[in-house]
Amino acid sequence: xxxxxxxxxxxxxxxxxxxxxxxxxxxxxxxxxxxxxxxxxxxxxxxxxxxxxxxxxxxxxxxxxxxxxxxxxxxxxxxxxxxxxxxxxxxxxxxxxxxxxxxxxxxxxxxxxxxxxxxxxxxxxxxxxxxxxxxxxxxxxxxxxxxxxxxxxxxxxxxxxxxxxxxxxxxxxxxxxxxxxxxxxxxxxxxxxxxxxxxxxxxxxxxxxxx
Numbered sequence: 001x002x003x004x005x006x007x008x009x010x011x012x013x014x015x016x017x018x019x020x021x022x023x024x025x026x027x028x029x030x031x032x033x034x035x036x037x038x039x040x041x042x043x044x045x046x047x048x049x050x051x052x053x054x055x056x057x058x059x060x061x062x063x064x065x066x067x068x069x070x071x072x073x074x075x076x077x078x079x080x081x082x083x084x085x086x087x088x089x090x091x092x093x094x095x096x097x098x099x100x101x102x103x104x105x106x107x108x109x110x111x112x113x114x115x116x117x118x119x120x121x122x123x124x125x126x127x128x129x130x131x132x133x134x135x136x137x138x139x140x141x142x143x144x145x146x147x148x149x150x151x152x153x154x155x156x157x158x159x160x161x162x163x164x165x166x167x168x169x170x171x172x173x174x175x176x177x178x179x180x181x182x183x184x185x186x187x188x189x190x191x192x193x194x195x196x197x198x199x200x201x202x203x204x205x206x207x208x209x210x211x
Contacts (some may be wrong), residue, residue: 006030006040011066020063020150059159060150070157095121096130100152100164104134104145122146130155 001009009030014021027037041064045057054072058065068076088096095118098110110118125131134147153160 001031003040003043006032006036007044010037010040010064011044014057014064014066017065020060020065020154022063024062026064058154060153061160063150065154067154091118091121092125096125096148096152099125099131099146100148100161103147106137106143106145108143110146 010026013026013029023034023037027034030037032040041057041059047053048056048069054069056067056069058067094114095110098113099105102109107118107122110122122131129149129151131146131152132149134145136142137145148161158164
């Protein structure tokens with residue numbers, strides 16, 4: 001298959017999927033190796049960006065997905081949505097920041113960092129599929145561990161967790177951790193404001209945030 005044809009095939013598969021498609025599955029279906037697939041995907045990314053197209057090809061760790069271009073979010077929202085989706089609340093962002101930067105963590109750890117009970121907010125983030133269970137901690141009681149999801153990356157316009165802004169290194173507890181948490185929340189708020197949550201293929205409930 002020629003490169004041009006491979007580009008078109010990749011574009012068609014991702015458009016039809018409407019969700020992230022694992023790289024291994026793409027390689028198998030398109031009958032190409034990983035380096036070739038990545039190279040073709042990068043060409044499409046560059047082309048969409050250079051030509052100011054209304055779609056973007058997003059890399060999500062070990063998968064790819066087509067989504068709408070963030071600069072056209074207002075038009076998409078006005079056309080397809082009856083109301084502007086609410087933003088994540090401050091408590092939700094705090095819980096999400098703790099889990100994102102220190103994952104996998106237990107709810108008790110989140111409570112300890114925030115100083116308040118987070119069970120309700122954790123439940124809401126689970127419903128939004130921004131976090132998920134990641135096994136259990138090997139201690140008495142076997143508490144559930146939580147981590148962020150691919151939907152979290154997609155919602156904040158990140159390709160991987162490595163793109164999260166770094167926090168200051170510190171072994172101090174208390175006030176220093178509070179300052180780091182506040183910095184994390186601020187960064188997540190910035191990411192959320194400029195995110196790609198208005199994807200054309202997003203689920204209908206993807207924009208319902210905690211109020």
